[in-house]
Amino acid sequence: MSPRQQTAGSMVVRSWLAARLTPGGALGLPLTVSFLMIAAAGWGLGELADSVRENDDLAAGDAGATAWMVAHRTGWLTAALRVVTDLGGVWMALALVAVAALGIPLSGSRWRTAALMALVTGGTSALVNGVKLLIARPRPTLPEMISTASGFSFPSGHSAQAVAAYASLAYLIGRRWPVPAVRVSAWAGAGLVVLLVGFSRLYLGVHWLTDVLGGYLLAAAWTTAVWAAVRLATSSGGAASRRQDQGTAEP
Incomplete structure (x- = not known):
């Protein structure tokens, strides 16, 4: 390869990397961050699943975490977390799903928003059930369980569904009202609910700590993938429409 070709190739690579780190646009920094989040969550979920199957690393501390929760239960907190x-x-x-479709629809399309929210929450549920069958982990022992639950334990369906539903709600709020204070409040509220739901599953004795973490990671990967795809599709559709309008306007 000639020096000129090497220089041209290097410029192409630098240009591509610069575009991926550009804050604006669906193909820039937001897409890069989304891919990194999906990769990190997927890797973390795989590591947790291996730990659960082999009962080592983080999973080895699950029994201790549950025992600590059982020892520190109080009547008022139990009632609240139920x-x-x-x-x-x-x-x-x-x-x-209904709240998002009626109150904060994407581009004024209630049906489209409802379908996307259903895809996020329904897909999360399907993935959770699939992984549960694959790992087949028993739940904590009955004396520690103070709430009803059935099926396998890993990952936590409630924890995953909280991430999928409330993160999606925060995302839609941020798109509808793109004001920093509103976005920060929406995401902070969503994060608080997610943490409380995960804590409640551990406190009530229906899940192990790694079940909750696994639910978080699975839902984070799936939810990020869905909304990144929506962002890409919206951007591509808008770009195609602009090109068509420009072509029509030419004499």
């Missing part, structure tokens, strides 16, 4: 845990349930996810 209510909080339902924020990650299926019915609450369906309610949030």
